[in-house]
Amino acid sequence: MSHKEKPRVPRRKRTVPGLPDGFVSRPRLLTALDRAAPEAATMVCAPAGSGKTLVLAEWLRSGGLGSAAWLSLDAADNDQYRFRSGLLDALSPAAPGLHDFDAVSPSFLADLVDALDTLPEPLRLVLDDAHELVATEPLRDVEQLLRLRPRGLRLVLSTRWDPPLPLARLRLSGRLADLRSDHLRFRPDEAAALLASEGVTIGPEQVDRLVTRTEGWASGLRLAAETLKSGAEFTGTDPTVSAYLVDEVLAPLSEEERQFLREISVCESVSASLATALSGRADAGELLAHLEHRTAMLFRTGAGRRIYRLHTLLRAHLLTDLMLRTPRRVPALHRRAAEWLRARHQAGDAVSHALEAGDAALVADLLRRHALDLLLAGEHDVLRRARAALSDDVVGDDPWLALTGALEHLDAARPGAARAQVTLAERAWPREPSPELHALRGLVDSRFAHAAGSLEGDIDAVAEQGSALNAMTLLETGQALLASARAVEAHRPVESALAFARAHGHGHLEQQCLTVLAGVAAAAGDFRAMTALAHDADTLAETHGWRNTVTGAKTSLILACGALLRADASACLAQVGRAAGVLATTDGLGHGGLSLLTATLEGAARFDGGQRSAGLRRMTDARVAEGPAPLPDGIVALAAVCEHDAATRLGRGETARDVLAWARERIPSAAEILLVRASTQVVLGRDGHARNLLRPLLDGAVDPVLAWTPVTAWLLEAEIALRCGEDVRARRAVAKALGPAERQGVLRPLVTAAPEVLDLALLDVPGGHRFTTDLRRARAVRGRQPDAVALTERERTVLRLLPTVRSLDEIAGDLMVSPNTVKTHVRALYRKLGVGSRREAVRSAVRRGLVDS
Template structure:
């Protein structure tokens, strides 16, 4: 959600001067900050919001309170988390910069965004309280899943408070058992006899003890009933008669008391209350428009002064809302009032005001409430392009069932907008039928005169784009259903139908064609299609999408063994961003791609530098999959340096934040993790991986699973390293099948990897002639582009393999370069150990911990330490805790002091 936010939702309600201070309730809320979650759960009218607001304003503890007043418009996870992140950005402004683009880049909030949010919160050095008021209005499985994840990983100094009418769909039982939940319920919020008497006294209502007892007993300490009773009792002579009639359950009490309050208001105030009750939020100009009068701002200020259940939503008193319970009853009275204007008329006025004010979503909502589907459809049609651009597809989907199908059929531009929204959130079951209906409407249509066919169009240019978009979404649906031939057929129709200047549609068609070729393993065709897609995207000015496609183009060139072409493509992408501030989404992916190229060439320092650049830009400067990919790249850097434990930890994070999309996952994170396990001889764990993913040497070979099958070959070879091993022949046969399939597909990067495995397998089987031939082929494949990694991955075998070559071959510069790289570089199979002779510690610090300790003596912050070390912030924290534990200290300053005492800050050890 990148559209405008209602800033009034972040306003902490200001308690009125006459609000009764209830230390008992505030003490309960104070106790809650020692747990992860405070749940304030009670039905309407029990004073949840007032209690929370009073507590917030009375808090003496340092730190920030982020407040968010939720409403029914926040039910989409993307909208909900956008508001949450924005509220918390007061504590750390970088949260908006780093997290919001991650939310906007997918159709639902992802663990990638929540992980980045948690990392940002963990960096804070002061307490933070997040209050979510009226949570019941947004409670759903999608939102609850994210909130549960947030709760499970909250840093200890961050506390969540939820105010709700019903218990949320969260693991409350688990939180109770762990002592991580404090519950405040209706029984806790009810006014005690003493509190009720004090409230009545401060409100100027003087009852004798018997009358006070009647009121306290009838209201049962219910805050809303007490407040309404006070309004009714003020300046009343017949107190006894009023109390005698005052009975019934909660709802009847409210109905009765609101009627009493309304009957005591001047006619103009009563009419104002009833007519404006249709509004979720109130401002002077909006109320004037709805009531068809003037003086709305003055009336709102008067209502607030008179405590008529009006809640200010900003410090300037420009926006208000009614107390929810009061508004409910007002609406019921308004709908039954025969003397007032029709509710539809009031909603029509509100819709017109919101439309003129540039708030299309609210304008549509009131048009629908008015029952004016034609106006609502017109407003939707003009709003959808901006909503799609701002990734608010869920809003569009919420409209789909609100407009009768016959109205949609008469509006082809609206109909294709609905299809776009449904496709974006993967609600695809109805898409074929909708596209069939659209094509039937468009058949024989003259775009110059749609009205002749009974059609309604707000923008004629948009109508001309509909036929191409129909074919585009047919292609997308075919791809989703694995109909690759159908995808290409509809792509061809889309490109031939779309106008020459309809660059987004043409770009989408080329991209879908590329994806279909990619799934089939035709990567040169994929490269061609994505190149055409980039051309159209550049004409459309969609820079971030250009960078996303550039990442794919580079990946393809790496797969083809063309590292220089990949490097040029990535540098070209960076050149497009050189003058853009802030860095467009996708910029960080360019650096991650360059780091991958450097890793293939064994240039570890260059790879680390590019990863640092990517980290400095932040995950917000990356496409949806960047969060996972940058962690994979960091892991490969750490593994190349010998830090396998860190690498595995990073890969676990990468799996957690991975965001699937249309692109085939040709390098799954779990397979990369299996490769590190194999290198560490943790073969049982690697075999469990192969079993979990149902990998067998007899599998049909496909490009999509090629990386996994090569990993399986590594595992089989690792378990069959002797000539007598029964599985070695099977392994070599499997490698031959892989070699032939990969060579036929022109994927020479993978071919080099398999050729080296064949050389090692032949060596293990004593077939020295075959081993030498495979090595020679690997050398020929690697030399032009300077591939080093496939050789350093087999550093232990390379000297024996090279010995099989002729003396002349052994002396070639490239062979000597590879041998030097294998002898000097660290490998995942032989992690380095730190000398401990000088440490004088029972449990010596590892080399990595010593490096962290030296950096702790600098002024670098936690995130800066992570960037310098090319690890995640969580990994830095783990190392820091280990350093503190081994040194016997509990803080950074103490660790540095102790390190100086032990002379551990020198960069070199004897």
């Protein structure tokens, strides 16, 4: 034993802390601590106020892994003798023999390791606030414990930042497990529990916003709870938050370090180079790395982990502090950031900082150079704010600024605002415009023409290869070619635009290209590729918040079309609802038939889902409301086929005739005209006439607009053959339909076919095949659809009155016809519906959708 007096270690330093009232347990963290290998040490590293101490206290108190020991460290423990004395006092309850150890003996650590190796059960030791150790001697003791790894000891370091120990070597060898800030951040469900324990109950959306604002930081959430309990709104710059950050995070730093953090706080994230530009310090990179360890609220992020960002609440405090201390310096810092970002082609961030600097000239210059890139990257909010900061005088003096503004407004479906920008451009139009300006004007004019319904596919002006303007021109050309039924030609320019988008990180352009390519795939009959491309476009839109754009609506409509063809009415209606919500907010732009397409898909899906009269009414109203502007053939064909089929099944002969007349005017030579005529003849029982109409379609002499039209035609041929007793011919027709239906992934024509035709199809497709499974499932959801019936207008009128309590004589009086005439109509209805009474007729009519329930 040494004669040196052993220092007294307060009990609180070596006692596992108690858990406060309202403590929120987080089992996932206890599990993470338990899962660390027994021979490995654990480091829990997170900023002050992250809940490290309480998590570890709960873990030690939970038991199950042997005995526990605790030592809270402070600056006084940098004296090696005091540190060792505290260590012995903390460990002695679990290993009583340690009381006799000499803390100044040269063999202290060796003796301690030997003693710990012989413990009968594992011992967990937590060194709390390990960041307090900065002296060489106690750090060397900890390093030795980590290196020698006593078998009976599970060492846990709790620290605000990485201590100066050989941790990288330990991690590589698997002897150190980490629990860091990301692990300790409160998740929304945990945050809700913490707030409830503080007496604050708020909705899930508010909890999510609070977790985002505080980044799940425990102390931030508790301070937010205090603010909310007082009835105030938590902003993140509350005095209580600022005081905590000053005391617990910033106090250990020098004024020079704090000023550096204030200066870089004008940016959401910084690299070493940007930090140098902002602060003027050549050693900014080294200082960032140093402060990352000292605060644990400065994080590395991004590729290669070379970018740093401040914790949201710390940045808010620093920025507020900067504006209070040196308000004139803030615009200058933003201007420096804008210039630095412009030099590195980060246009969106550069514009944002130029706006913060209040430098209109810099904003205008950035827009002249980068407006198209920002538009293609989907930086809509930045563009809106930038335009709002520029006066009409500034824009009106520069045709390029005005025309790029027109494109921005057209992209957001604001044609009135776009025309105003074109007017400004015309007033300042130069006598000899540059090729780029001429190409930009051509692109704007083309956008206006296509929005108004023009289906021309060529743009006269050609932009410089490899430019943003060229990429936009290629996309616009592809869209026009697709709308004018030249899908094969459309593929190449859109693929070129897509390659440019991906090479330059222009996500919004990528979304637009994928949506157009989905349309190209649909025209080619590859509906699986169509759905996959549209899904990729929708994922981009959801990620970046672009669903509420015209392109987002188009993507939704393509997905709705895919769902309809898969006979999934509910999924179709969900996508249509999203698209309709977007299109309802646009400023009167035609969108090339998107309104009719939306109504057709909605009506067909409602019809398929059982709302038969309402579904037909939706399609009819939209077609009647459609003006004389040209429409893409595909939309006309889809609208005609879906509405005609519904009208025929509901016995609405006049509506069916109107649809046919409307379609004949627009797509007179399309195979779909023959198809709808043939389906009418089948309902009327004129099988021979129907076959004559189908023959050119089945022989391939007439080209269909819709890729699945031949499938429907062969199924109609099978129905005719079965009615004529030609079973072999029927099976052959079904086989002709199944091949392309399976390749295309199209179920709806089969599901809506005559029941006997579907039964034949299910016999011929391979058992256990995915297409068979999908077909059976869709048919089961849909149920058996009754055969279509052809009713005259007078028969429909009588049928609508049958559910009333009026007698036939009273019905005759209402209709001003003789009772015998009404009875004749009733007998015809009974025959067509296959019933024998008025009640049965009403039931059959409701089931068929001929009358509303």
